[in-house]
Amino acid sequence: QMAAVISKIRLSLEAVPSEIPLNALSKKEQIAYWLNLYNVVVIDEINKIYPKKNLEDVITGADGLLARKIISIGEMKLSLNDIQFGVLQQKYPDEVLVMYGFYQGYIGSPSLRKYAYTGANLNRSLQFNANDFINTNRGTYPNGKTFRVSSFYQRNASYFPDFTVDLRNHLREYLREDEIPLLENAQVLVADINDWTVTDIYGTSRNYGGGAATNDAALL
Numbered sequence: 001q002m003a004a005v006i007s008k009i010r011l012s013l014e015a016v017p018s019e020i021p022l023n024a025l026s027k028k029e030q031i032a033y034w035l036n037l038y039n040v041v042v043i044d045e046i047n048k049i050y051p052k053k054n055l056e057d058v059i060t061g062a063d064g065l066l067a068r069k070i071i072s073i074g075e076m077k078l079s080l081n082d083i084q085f086g087v088l089q090q091k092y093p094d095e096v097l098v099m100y101g102f103y104q105g106y107i108g109s110p111s112l113r114k115y116a117y118t119g120a121n122l123n124r125s126l127q128f129n130a131n132d133f134i135n136t137n138r139g140t141y142p143n144g145k146t147f148r149v150s151s152f153y154q155r156n157a158s159y160f161p162d163f164t165v166d167l168r169n170h171l172r173e174y175l176r177e178d179e180i181p182l183l184e185n186a187q188v189l190v191a192d193i194n195d196w197t198v199t200d201i202y203g204t205s206r207n208y209g210g211g212a213a214t215n216d217a218a219l220l
Contacts, residue, residue, distance in 0.1 A: 003047040010044045013037045018074050025119075031088060032117035035101040038083050039112060041071055046105045046198065055106045056196035066104070085158060096159050096170060100129035108138050108150055108195040134174045138195055142179060147186035154191035164189050 013036060016022075022030055045065055049058060059065050066084075069077040078086075080102075088098055103112040110129050117125055133139040133150075141148040153160070153167055160166035171183060 003044075006040060006044050006047060010037075010040045013040055014072050027092070028119035028122045031092065031095070031098060031101075032119055032122050034083050034088055035098070035117045037071070038080055039101075039103045041080060042103055042105050043112075045070065050198070053198050054196050055104075055198055056194075059104060059106065059196070089158065097123075097126040097130055099156050099159055100126050100133055105198060106196045107199055108193065109152055109199075112199065130174050134171055135176055135179075138193060140171065140175070140179070140183075141193055142182035142186065145185070145187045147183050147189050148193050149189060149191050150193045151191050 013033075016033065022033065025033065042065070046055070046058075052058065055065075057064075061067070066080045069079045069082070071078040071080070071083070084102055088095070092098065100110040101117060103110055110133050113125055113129070115121070115125075139150050139152075149167065149171070154163075157163050160170065168183060168189060172180060175183060
């Protein structure tokens with residue numbers, strides 16, 4: 001029943017651009033819309049293959065979940081990568097924090113927020129996700145002269161043109177104070193932390209509700 005609700009929310013979100021021009025929304029509302037659509041599609045697709053536990057072969061590759069054109073916006077077919085790199089990154093290239101809004105279903109990706117993104121909560125939510133991801137072992141792990149980071153950053157290297165320099169500067173903004181010297185003293189930054197285990201979408205509690213299954217509510 002819950003999976004059916006997710007599928008309905010997905011369909012209603014896919015239909016939003018045919019009912020309300022996205023350029024009528026603010027920048028933050030547009031970003032929130034695309035993030036919500038992206039994340040709901042990921043949940044909907046993972047529901048179809050559950051209880052598969054390791055998602056590496058599901059996510060990656062030319063025919064992986066992120067690359068397949070499985071999203072219908074009017075007559076246009078989009079992939080999850082199209083949303084991330086072809087819509088949001090190209091339209092808002094300086095919004096690096098948007099990267100932390102892309103839940104991808106496995107533990108080594110940014111967390112799924114308990115509530116949908118909105119124009120009002122977007123900045124706060126993305127900053128929370130950035131702090132959460134960077135300051136856990138799934139995001140960064142100091143190891144002597146090597147500072148290990150998630151391979152998620154390598155897969156999103158287009159956000160960091162000078163990868164090592166730009167990523168160091170980015171991490172410095174969000175790392176706990178006691179770990180900043182470890183980053184500064186590290187001679188090498190290596191993107192090799194991986195955990196492809198499927199996440200527990202429910203977490204420690206379940207919130208039931210079907211309000212977002214209607215299109216006006218889905219947009220809000």
